[in-house]
Amino acid sequence: MIETDVTFSVNGERVRLAVEPRRTLADALREDCGLTGTHLGCEHGVCGACTVIVDGEPARACLMFAVQADGSSVTTVEGLQGTDGELHPLQEAFVAHHGLQCGFCTPGMLMSALHLLDTTPDADRETIREEMSGNICRCTGYQGIVDAIEAAGRELTGHAEEAEPAE
Amino acid sequence: MKCAPFDYVRASSVEEVVKVLAESDGDGKILAGGQSLVPVLALRMARPSVLVDVNRIPGLGAIRPSGDAVEVGALVRHSRLVEQTNHPLLAEAARWIGHTAIRARGTAGGSVAHADPSAELPVVAVGTGATATVAGPSGVRSVAAEDLFLSALVTSLDEDEMITGLRFPLPTRWGFAEFARRHGDFALVTAVVTELGGAVRITLGGVASVPQRAAHAEQVLADGGTAREAARAAADEIDPTADLHGSAPFRRAIAGEMVRRALAQAGIGQE
Ligand SMILES: Cc1cc2nc3c(=O)[nH]c(=O)nc-3n(C[C@H](O)[C@H](O)[C@H](O)COP(=O)(O)OP(=O)(O)OC[C@H]3O[C@@H](n4cnc5c(N)ncnc54)[C@H](O)[C@@H]3O)c2cc1C
Numbered sequence A: 001m002i003e004t005d006v007t008f009s010v011n012g013e014r015v016r017l018a019v020e021p022r023r024t025l026a027d028a029l030r031e032d033c034g035l036t037g038t039h040l041g042c043e044h045g046v047c048g049a050c051t052v053i054v055d056g057e058p059a060r061a062c063l064m065f066a067v068q069a070d071g072s073s074v075t076t077v078e079g080l081q082g083t084d085g086e087l088h089p090l091q092e093a094f095v096a097h098h099g100l101q102c103g104f105c106t107p108g109m110l111m112s113a114l115h116l117l118d119t120t121p122d123a124d125r126e127t128i129r130e131e132m133s134g135n136i137c138r139c140t141g142y143q144g145i146v147d148a149i150e151a152a153g154r155e156l157t158g159h160a161e162e163a164e165p166a167e
Numbered sequence B: 001m002k003c004a005p006f007d008y009v010r011a012s013s014v015e016e017v018v019k020v021l022a023e024s025d026g027d028g029k030i031l032a033g034g035q036s037l038v039p040v041l042a043l044r045m046a047r048p049s050v051l052v053d054v055n056r057i058p059g060l061g062a063i064r065p066s067g068d069a070v071e072v073g074a075l076v077r078h079s080r081l082v083e084q085t086n087h088p089l090l091a092e093a094a095r096w097i098g099h100t101a102i103r104a105r106g107t108a109g110g111s112v113a114h115a116d117p118s119a120e121l122p123v124v125a126v127g128t129g130a131t132a133t134v135a136g137p138s139g140v141r142s143v144a145a146e147d148l149f150l151s152a153l154v155t156s157l158d159e160d161e162m163i164t165g166l167r168f169p170l171p172t173r174w175g176f177a178e179f180a181r182r183h184g185d186f187a188l189v190t191a192v193v194t195e196l197g198g199a200v201r202i203t204l205g206g207v208a209s210v211p212q213r214a215a216h217a218e219q220v221l222a223d224g225g226t227a228r229e230a231a232r233a234a235a236d237e238i239d240p241t242a243d244l245h246g247s248a249p250f251r252r253a254i255a256g257e258m259v260r261r262a263l264a265q266a267g268i269g270q271e
């Protein structure tokens, strides 16, 4: 088994690993870095549970090999919390709006939503549904997820006071 | 599932890619966006001995207008195609590919080389009469899109060749319509209408193993027929196969309707 050295940053911290080329970024994060927040559902690109941010773009961590991340900057769900452990506004909103039940899809949902709100902070419900279509949830029926992202968007753009009462 | 082991080469030039592929004797594969190849490896439907990662080769990521066409580097991501304004048909087609995370990594060269019968870009390539620039051991050649797709997931590229860029002519009028079961799914039917040099082309994806021109429907229009008549001709001339996602008559009906909508968008054959 030939291993290759890779260096990348995860949530701002530099990591150096020796990995087999076939090791996916998802497995490297989970097994080698101990960051088990990134979940694996299908391992072939369809469920979105493994979504992380690589150099500012969302990526399926099951469809990237760790060797490809050499020199990159990776953000996982563990990177969302603040320095003193407080939850990110998106995480708060998922809690408040029932954006999760079992929580299996949640890391991927959060990372996709993070990218969405970074690029389109004032996304409307239609845009949220469209942009989140690559993430599958077997529990919630999606309503709470859309509510949560919409609310977090308002919070982040400073329009929280305009929040409509829950239907 | 996990992939079988392979050797990994991060290529820094097209020459290096061709060399490694030639030396691997048909057992090497190019790794571009990985959005089609990695699932295939994970499901162990293929186990190449070497993967040549082309992502860091400089100079293959540009979109450049050139006369009456737009040149797209092999490594242009689907998300960049959506954003660009030089070729509106390409932007519209790319919008329909998968989801945000897929479009952020998948490449134009990879989509065309993968030759999925339901993929959007191969239909646009045939519909616009695109040409691929292909590098191989004996130099560089141009391949017309209609000569590229042989059958589902099979192209006329040799195992040691690489697409370096694609040239998509600009149609004077165009229309794009697609039907998929769920948002972001591969298309059941894609219809692309293009007007090039005064002639109208109708190209369908998802109805055969390769993108298919609807020759009868094109003739109906050339003879002064309406969009409705052309749509009916298109539905009649195709021979779709039934599967889990739709019966043959259903696919036929959907194909006709997509042709009608694409022609309406192009403003062609309207009563
Ligand atoms: C969940 C999901 C949904 C998707 N939905 C759609 C969809 O709706 N429509 C759609 O069109 N696609 C869809 N895709 C596929 C996506 O568009 C891929 O990006 C594309 O098909 C392949 O491009 P790639 O760059 O990822 O290629 P890769 O996966 O890296 O490679 C694919 C194949 O092409 C070869 N190859 C790659 N680049 C070159 C080159 N430059 N020259 C020669 N050979 C090359 C590789 O060796 C491999 O055989 C989906 C994928 C996923 C995971």
Ligand code: FES
Residues within 6 Å of the ligand: A039, A040, A041, A042, A043, A044, A045, A046, A047, A048, A049, A050, A051, A060, A061, A062, A063
């Ligand atoms: S585990 Fe990566 S998309 Fe499902």
Ligand code: FES
Residues within 6 Å of the ligand: A099, A100, A101, A102, A103, A104, A105, A106, A136, A137, A138, A139, A140
């Ligand atoms: S909360 Fe269970 S899968 Fe989404």
